[in-house]
Amino acid sequence: DVKVTQSSRYLVKRTGEKVFLECVQDMDHENMFWYRQDPGLGLRLIYFSYDVKMKEKGDIPEGYSVSREKKERFSLILESASTNQTSMYLCASSSYSYEQYFGPGTRLTVT
Amino acid sequence: QKEVEQDPGPLSVPEGAIVSLNCTYSNSAFQYFMWYRQYSRKGPELLMYTYSSGNKEDGRFTAQVDKSSKYISLFIRDSQPSDSATYLCAITYSSASKIIFGSGTRLSIRP
Secondary structure, X not given: OOOEEEOOOEEEEOOOXXXXXXXXXXXXXXXXXXXXXXXXXXXXEEXXXXXXXXXXXXXXXXXXXXXXXXXXXXXXXXOOOOHHHOEEEEEEEEOOOOOOEEOOOEEEEEO | OOOEEEOOOXXXXXXXXXXXXXXXXXXXXXXXXXXXXXXXXXXXXXXXXXXOOEEEEEOOEEEEEEOOOOEEEEEEOOOOXXXXXXXXXXXXXXXXXXXXXXXXXXXXXXX
């Protein structure tokens, strides 16, 4: 079974803090994704990566950056957390874009 | 206009009923049509995908694509309380393109 793990299930941070969200997959997938999920807005793509050290902006990259130094690991960085970044963050990996495997999510609250 | 539209529900039906979940999309160039299921406090999981048009059946689940009307459907027969979840439709142009998700329909099956 494909397994995608995320470093934290729940996280509370203060405004202005730098926040790191880690994602690890164990299926040797080339593609990895970061989404945020908000009520009524569905899943929105923040960044994705199709290879080590490669990254592409998604639909809402502002305020975020990513890092992929190893194939199995994809990190999302909030440089200076703001309250409007309070959300559920979901990581996914895939070989084919239509078949994405998601982690359990990190619920981030910024106060 | 959103690229994919989905009624958020909630939808509540009695156990054993046939459930119909639907989405519409705007661009006829989309080729892959997916349904993801998301249980509470979990990440989405791929339920079914269809390439191009037509029907696909998997047990109690049937996915249907009508490209002429840009309409995708998921039917659940003999619905069970364990089917209670949020169902997200998703579309993409190709196996290498990013996915666009609907906002999800929350479904509840009453015992």
